[in-house]
Amino acid sequence: MALINFELSVCALLLCILVCANTQTIHRRFEYKFSFKPPYLAQKDGSVPFWEYGGNAIASGESVRLAPSLRSQKGAIWTKQPINFDWWEVDIMFKITGRGRIGADGLAFWYTTQRGDYTGEVFGSSDRWNGLAVIFDSFDNDNKHNNPYIMAVVNDGTKIFDHKSDGATQLLSGCLRDFRNKPFPTRARIEYYMNTLTVYFHNGMTSNEADYELCFRAENVVLPRGGHFGLSAATGGLADDHDVIHLLTTSLYSTQQQSGGQQISSDEQQKLSQEYQEYQKKLEQQKEEYRKEHPDEVRDKEGDFDDWFESDGQRELRQIFQGQGQIHDVLRDINKKVDEVIGKQMNSLSMLTAVYSQSQGQPAQPVQPGQQVQMPSLPIGRHDWDALVANNQLMINTIAELKGFIIEVSRKSDSLLAGAGAAGGAAAGAAINPQFLNELRDSVNNIKQTVATVAQRMTNQPQFVNNQPLCPEPSCVSFTGLLVVVAVQLAIMFLYAMYKERKEAQAKKFF
Structure with missing residues (x-):
């Protein structure tokens, strides 16, 4: 009994240590050298600060068009310098629009050790890459009706992407989402922290920036350090406009990394503030020049009373949109809570399995950047649970149909017996x-x-064979x-x- 209590206390202590380790604070830092956003995304000479683009890509002040809606177009944009942090989060806002019912080929986000080609074979970039590719595939090459599709593919530099099957045998994980011809720009948030890759998706049906849903989460994803960020797109026989509005990069640090990390010096802070002030002055000058060059477009806001009133139809339409937005917010909150509950259950099962393995004498290994984490396998996943619920519902429906069939047969049998009893005399003769x-x-x-x-x-038949009775008298x-x-x-x-x-x-x- 004492030994059992000792083992339980050890397991509880290990569980507390794991919970404390997993609930550490994450510090975020915006990385402007690995980001771009409007306005004035591109400079007057057409260049994007800290980025290089090529192929059929076109950069403007509001967006970067990686591939226009023409056949066989390819383009890409890459960071000039490799990143100098281990964990990161990238927020991409893009629009893929076209006149066709289906589009082609798609857009891809890259994290690779070397910058890819601007007119490559894989969505505008090079094949046999070393790193990660998050692909937004628009065209259904394998004719399985499973596109548009978002998937993650990890390559070590030796594999060739399988276009015929849309990478179905090579993908790490993915989800079926539609990102074409949406009223608002679609967004994707790609997070890589502690060797866990998580992708969230904004479907572009609302203007709420917080309207993200979980696409997929993959663990034990080991990526090389010091890679480059990139975006690429390509068209084929069908064509879409592939526009990227912004790409915002945030570096992620744990509490230990933040305490031992590098701090921004006062000289660098002063330099950044000076650059910001210069950009503000340049913006004001350009606004003033635009007002002088276009005096007819400047109108008196105080005398325009139409902007202060709305018609009955506009008011009703606004109220409908507000009601739909509130319903969507409630559904989004419910979805987030369900995802949180499922995530907590999965984490609890993982930690309990880890505690059990440690109690058996296997030491726990701390997670280091670039090192693969051996996580325990979960007994059941969310898709397994959904399949189990669907099978149970199918069984219940089948039993209900069988019950109805039995009742119908019993009713007809009773009717036949009643008719037979009423006409018994005639039937007897x-x-x-x-x-x-x-x-x-x-x-x-x-x-x-x-x-x-x-x-x-x-x-x-003879009664005796070899002086033995053929069939004994009692058994015949x-x-x-x-x-x-x-x-x-x-x-x-x-x-x-x-x-x-x-x-x-x-x-x-x-x-």
């Missing part, structure tokens, strides 16, 4: 079919011949008993035939 009597007579004759043959064989059946059994069987068959004939006659009368 019904004549039996002559053909049935002939068949019954032939069957009786065949049985008699068979019985006679068997009796003759039994009579002619006499000929008279056999005839009695045959007669009983014939009587039963005759009665059953009469009953069946009567039931058919009653059924014909009933219907």
Whole structure:
């Protein structure tokens, strides 16, 4: 008993240590050198600060068009310098629009050790990459009706992407989401922290920036350190406009990394503030120049009273949109809570499995950047639970249908029996079919011949073989008993035939 209490106390202590380790604070830092956003995304010379683009990509002040809606177009944009942090989060806002019912080919986010090509074979970038690719595939190459699709593919520099199957045999994880021709820009948040890759998706149906849903989460994802960020897109026989509005990068640090990390010096802070002030002055000058060059477009806001009032139709439409937005917010909160509950359950199962393995003498290994984490396998996943619920519901529906069928058969049987009771006198005197009597007579004759043959064989058979009785007297059946059994069987068959004939006659009368 004391040994059991000691093991339980050790397990509880280890569980507390794991919970404390997993609930550590995450510090975030915006990385402007690995980001771009409007306005003035591109400079006057067409360049994007800290980024390089090529192929058919076009940069403007509001967005970067990686591939225009023309056939066989490819383009990409890459960071000039590799990143100098281990964990990161990237927020991408993009729009994929086209006149066709389906589009092609798609857009891809890259994290690779080397910058890819601007006109490559894989969505505008190079094949056999070393790192991660999060692909937004628009075209259904394998004709399985599973596109548009978002998937993550990890490559070590040796694998060739399988276009025919849309990478179905190579993907790490994915989800089926539609990101074409949405009223608002779609967004994707890609997070890589502690060797766990998480992708959230904004479907572009609302303007709420917090309207994200979980696409997939993958653990034990080991990526090389010091890679480059990139975006690429390509078109084929069908074509869409692939526009990226912004890409915002945030570095993630744990409490230990933040305490031992590098701090921004005062000189660098002063330099950044000076650059910000210069950009503000340049913006004000350009605004003033625009007002001077376009005086007709500047109108008096104080005298325009139409902007202060709304019609009945506009008010009703606004109220409808507000009600739909509130319903969508409630559904989003419910979805988040369900995801949180499922995530907590999965984490609890993982920690309990880890505690059990540690109690068996396996030491726990701390997670280091670039090192693969051996997480315990979960007993059941969310998709397994959904499949179990669906099977249970199918079984319940089948049982209900079977019950209804049995009730219907019982009702018809009761009706037939009631009809038979009402017309019992007429049915008793019904004549039996002559053909049935002939068949019954032939069957009786065949049985008699068979019985006679068997009796003759039994009579002619020797009674002793090697001075041993062939059939002991107590276990052998006499000929008279056999005839009695045959007669009983014939009587039963005759009665059953009469009953069946009567039931058919009653059924014909009933219907």
